[in-house]
Amino acid sequence: MNPNLRVTCTPKPRPAGSLRTGARVAAVGAAVLSFALSGCSAAPTPAGGGSAGDASLTANLGFAGTTINRNFNPFALKATQGTFGFQYEALFDFNILEGGKFTPWLATKYAWADGGKKITIHLDERANWSDGSKLTAQDVVFTLDYVKKNKLPPTWSFDFEKASAPDEHTVEITFDKPAYSKIDSIGGITPVPEKIWRNKDGAKDTNPDPVGSGPYKLKQFSPQQLTFEARDDYWKQKNVPVKTVKAPIITQASEVPKLLSGELDWSGGVVPDVKKQYIDKDPKNHHAWYPTYGGQFLFFNHSKKPFDDVHVRKGLSLAVDRSQLLNVTNPGMFNTLNLTGLDSKTQGKWIADEYKDAEQPRAELAKSLAEFKKAGYTKKNGRLVDGSGKQLSFSIMEVQEWGDAVQFDKVVASQLKKAGIDVNVKPIAAAQIDAKRKSGDFDVTIGGGVYYSTPYNFYKDMLFSENAGIWTNYGHYKSKKADDLLKDMATAQDAATVKKYAARFEKIMVDDVPAAPLITIGVSSEYSTKNWTGWPSEKNPYAQPAPWAGGVDAMSILLNLRPAKG
Structure with missing residues (x-):
């Protein structure tokens, strides 16, 4: 692991060690204060880089070890990369690269009341699950109560007094004392559909075939690669530009050769002397950004x-x-x-x-x-x-x-x-x-x-x-x-x-x-503009650029990319 990316505490789920990013998964109960009180709105696919022609992209999600576990349980601390963002989405986020700017997602805005003892969250009315059913406030309330009742350890877990759904698109959470400092954890809530999870054991179920609200479904699984396919009915954006995301296991030794050959479009490992090893090999298409x-x-x-x-x-x-x-x-x-x-x-x-x-x-x-x-x-x-x-x-x-x-x-x-x-x-x-x-x-x-x-x-x-x-x-x-x-x-x-x-x-x-x-x-990131453009950069830091960032960041990038040709 590169010491310049040895992390112990992060705002979102991170892979454990495989991308030299540290052993922590995410901050349990950790909170970030924010002042934005409202917002705007299973065989593997053969290896090979993505292309605009087939609308595919190959990314290094940072799987630990030599095999991938099929565990898409969003309540598990060791949930497989690709669980969050791709399939289960957060309510909202804050972009630390833009001074903590509020980023709406499943929720469009929120507001505090009663001196910080109550928060009201307004959901995007378009949100739905990958089986076509609506995502409702009751799903969010169920998720909160389910975690509390079963003492589950999702990264966003926090103490609260009561959660309720006054209507289909509004969630209210009350606390026994001011809870402003819990806002990042609140934003990190990843709802699950009540109709599916009320009969599941959140402590043991590996949830191999998830029903989530994210832009992708799991198309193929193997111990060496995940393949995600874009939903035709994704609520947030009708036309998801990257139709297929291939996520194979990438070793530290193979990372640079695969980046140089074009087999890998997007990675998040710290490449020593990245300018010499990667950027200078093709300055027009090879880029790296470590904000x-x-x-x-x-x-x-x-x-x-x-x-x-x-x-x-x-x-x-x-x-x-x-x-x-x-x-x-x-x-x-x-x-x-x-x-x-x-x-x-x-x-x-x-x-x-x-x-x-x-x-x-x-x-x-x-x-x-x-x-x-x-x-x-x-x-x-x-x-x-x-x-x-x-x-x-x-x-x-x-x-x-x-x-x-x-x-x-x-x-x-x-x-x-x-x-x-x-x-x-x-x-x-x-x-x-x-x-x-x-x-x-x-x-x-x-x-x-x-x-x-x-x-x-x-x-x-x-x-x-x-x-x-x-x-x-x-x-x-x-x-x-x-x-x-x-x-x-x-x-x-x-x-x-x-x-x-x-x-x-x-x-x-x-x-x-x-x-x-x-x-x-x-946040280490290497990417190629040969097939896809629209990546975040120092001039446009709309998301943390590493594929292992997951959640809102990674999905913001995949939804923002456009084919380099055509």
């Missing part, structure tokens, strides 16, 4: 000495040369992070004035050693030692299967050694990583945190005590101050109030260094 959606962090284990000492954490952060890290895998694709943890370029509107210049692109060893001195360490004969002469030493835990991530960590280790610290990279089998993170059985690890439409969930993922060892609080950071602040921020309903709270979290990041911000991570 920022999060950051890479050095996580210290706060439950272990000496990482419980803020001066040690500050010393380590000051010893890192972030500008060098930018060139480890993909020069020119990323940038360094502000020390608040936010990216100045894409999250700058949330950064308080006093932290606008909180940047540290180069290592600052003199300041680093000054911090270490406050913690009782001095540099002698090239070694950073404590009062007893013992050298500061530790290991960076990494997934051994991710060779490029191991290399990235080795660069960080070499930088810290310049401060006199003995650092080694400790590769661990991927199957063991989560358990070690949860138990705190490590010294330091490197991972990613994802941005939302406001900083609330970003800081909650990383700083909330109850998230110790999970989401992005890998360092087991526990602070009553941060916990209380999160509770207050959850009730904020306007941008000015959110920014006021964000500034206080930014102070925690800069002063207490719960984790050291490194560089940005990007």
Whole structure:
């Protein structure tokens, strides 16, 4: 896995590891505040790239492993790629690439009432299921109650008091306290047809032949490839331009050759030196876009000495040369992070004035050693030692299967050694990583945190005590101050109030260094315009560009594409 895309928390379902994107599937109960209160509206198909002539496209959805499981249960944490978006759709979304812009989908708008204790959602009256029946508000209410009653873990799950359907196209959800911070989870609800699921076991049923509201039906299944066929009666757009989507298993080794040969139209792996390996081979048709959606962090284990000492954490952060890290895998694709943890370029509107210049692109060893001195360490004969002469030493835990991530960590280790610290990279089998993170059985690890439409969930993922060892609080950071602040921020309903709270979290990041911000991570995407045009780009960022983004993003792209010829 490429360290520039090692993700632990994302706004939507993600594949687990196969595209070097991290182990997290999506944010259970995670919420993003938004201020848009209303909106506008089974044998495999033979391998081969798509074409405008046959209206097909081949995409790398990022299947993990060497076989595809036939599990299209939208309530399962390990639902097969292609479950969401293609077949089951969300109510609405927020485009973080456009500042959290509201994107209507099954729902056209929503409105809060009763001080954030009630939300009314208006469904698109055109919406229907793939069997031709209407999608109604009762289906949405059933889905909410079904998840609650059966204690199911879909990525959007959240606590609520009551859900009701005053009419066929209106849903009302009430809460016992202001729920503004749950809006992203509410938007992520993927309704199922009540008539089918009321007799299914959501905890066990693999739902091999799904009836969904999305633009595609599963045409063929094999353990090596999924083939989706566009619906003739899709409610949102009568003529779906891409008639067939082929989704074969693509290995890391075969990704670039298949992109270059034209067998693969659209992929989402991080291609090292993508400009040289892919774009320059055919500049007219080959394109790559890795827009920022999060950051890479050095996580210290706060439950272990000496990482419980803020001066040690500050010393380590000051010893890192972030500008060098930018060139480890993909020069020119990323940038360094502000020390608040936010990216100045894409999250700058949330950064308080006093932290606008909180940047540290180069290592600052003199300041680093000054911090270490406050913690009782001095540099002698090239070694950073404590009062007893013992050298500061530790290991960076990494997934051994991710060779490029191991290399990235080795660069960080070499930088810290310049401060006199003995650092080694400790590769661990991927199957063991989560358990070690949860138990705190490590010294330091490197991972990613994802941005939302406001900083609330970003800081909650990383700083909330109850998230110790999970989401992005890998360092087991526990602070009553941060916990209380999160509770207050959850009730904020306007941008000015959110920014006021964000500034206080930014102070925690800069002063207490719960984790050291490194560089940005990007939504990797490679695509060809030889057969299809209309892809999202920096000039038109209407969707996150990776095929594994799923949901509203991937479908927005497939519905927006047009044949390059004819």
